[in-house]
Amino acid sequence: MLGVMRALPGRPWGEKKFALTREEMASDRERRILEVTSELVAEHGYLGFTAEQLIRRAGVGMRTVRELFGDKRGCYMALLDCAAGAAERSCGEAFEAQRGRRVEKLTAATEALLELAAANPAVAQACLVEPFAAGPAAIERYRRALGGLEKVLQRGRAASDRPSRAAKTLEGELMAAVLLWLPTGGLGGEAERVAELIGALRVDGGERGGRSRSRAGERGRSERDCGPQLGPLPTGKHKLPREAVKLSQRERLLAGVASAAAAKGYPALTVSDVIGNSRVSRRVFYELFEDKQDCFLAAWEIVAAHLGQLVASAEGDPPRQVLAALTAVLDFLAAEPELARFCLVEVLAVGAVGVERYREGVGKLAAALRETGATNGSPTEGGEELLVGALAMTLSLRIATEGPERLPRLAPQLTSYLLGPRAE
Numbered sequence: 001m002l003g004v005m006r007a008l009p010g011r012p013w014g015e016k017k018f019a020l021t022r023e024e025m026a027s028d029r030e031r032r033i034l035e036v037t038s039e040l041v042a043e044h045g046y047l048g049f050t051a052e053q054l055i056r057r058a059g060v061g062m063r064t065v066r067e068l069f070g071d072k073r074g075c076y077m078a079l080l081d082c083a084a085g086a087a088e089r090s091c092g093e094a095f096e097a098q099r100g101r102r103v104e105k106l107t108a109a110t111e112a113l114l115e116l117a118a119a120n121p122a123v124a125q126a127c128l129v130e131p132f133a134a135g136p137a138a139i140e141r142y143r144r145a146l147g148g149l150e151k152v153l154q155r156g157r158a159a160s161d162r163p164s165r166a167a168k169t170l171e172g173e174l175m176a177a178v179l180l181w182l183p184t185g186g187l188g189g190e191a192e193r194v195a196e197l198i199g200a201l202r203v204d205g206g207e208r209g210g211r212s213r214s215r216a217g218e219r220g221r222s223e224r225d226c227g228p229q230l231g232p233l234p235t236g237k238h239k240l241p242r243e244a245v246k247l248s249q250r251e252r253l254l255a256g257v258a259s260a261a262a263a264k265g266y267p268a269l270t271v272s273d274v275i276g277n278s279r280v281s282r283r284v285f286y287e288l289f290e291d292k293q294d295c296f297l298a299a300w301e302i303v304a305a306h307l308g309q310l311v312a313s314a315e316g317d318p319p320r321q322v323l324a325a326l327t328a329v330l331d332f333l334a335a336e337p338e339l340a341r342f343c344l345v346e347v348l349a350v351g352a353v354g355v356e357r358y359r360e361g362v363g364k365l366a367a368a369l370r371e372t373g374a375t376n377g378s379p380t381e382g383g384e385e386l387l388v389g390a391l392a393m394t395l396s397l398r399i400a401t402e403g404p405e406r407l408p409r410l411a412p413q414l415t416s417y418l419l420g421p422r423a424e
Contacts, residue, residue, distance in 0.1 A: 042122035084145035132348035146176035177390035254299040262338040340404040
């Protein structure tokens, strides 16, 4: 996914130079259009760049773009496909060329991907984050690209060391997401440690047949359900103080933006959608928030804080505490599908500021994991942020493509993933 720019004519990789094959690009015009697409998406985001910018910078006509790709969306989808293939090839070639143990092969494959990302930040940004802004089809291609990397990383694994059938799909997502979290999370230069982590990664533990609830999850929902129920204020004259009115209006707007964003997606969300859901005037909206992004992020902070409270309230010794925390979070996401999509999918469509909030949230959860002491002595020691980041990205992809309802079944396997041998 990261290496399309490496394949462009004249782009060096060590002492070699690679030219495009006919299968990768049919013409220099296609090459140029895809190169400019990656630049513009990295600069402005998928939602921010236009076809007019594309044809001006690429030096082609709109007719050419339409004949080759259809529209800007077609250009972006072609970029995703081309980049995914290049990354998978680079990863596979490095894996096969390296001699020695499997962990050494994984290190070489990891280094190849990280080098591609570091040398081509525009492609990394365009292909690793922006699919969430481009919509369901782009997210599905993103997920398929992860699967392609997973197949490479599974090479050389002994039959006795392969995951159970139930865990295989999840392990593949997590293994590839560990790699892809590095360039998006700014944790590059960790190839050897990541390879050791992937080599030891196991997510066995089976799936639960039902949706059993943890005490922590039940407690979190009880606290939420017992809170004040937001609704319209009484019509006509009332004696409520102005502060109470403003607080109620703000809370209803926050609830409204979460619901509207989950239903329509952040890219299509408008201020009219928010105020329509909230029954608050446009004037009041702009008294409280600058724009839809400001309102969205304020609501996101509340949901993220609640997830943090669920984690903090989990009890037990370290392994059981992590299981209780994961169970509480996954139960909450399954019970609140709108908030699940709002918190873990739509925030990635906001743009750079949304991605930064996402990363900050991952960092806070990783810090909470460190405080439990659960990872001491395991292969994940010192890599909590990387692990939690990959886990979060996997949850985001699952929610985006199949919904959150089945997430609670993954709690035992995800606990095994986070704790390694300590989960036994």
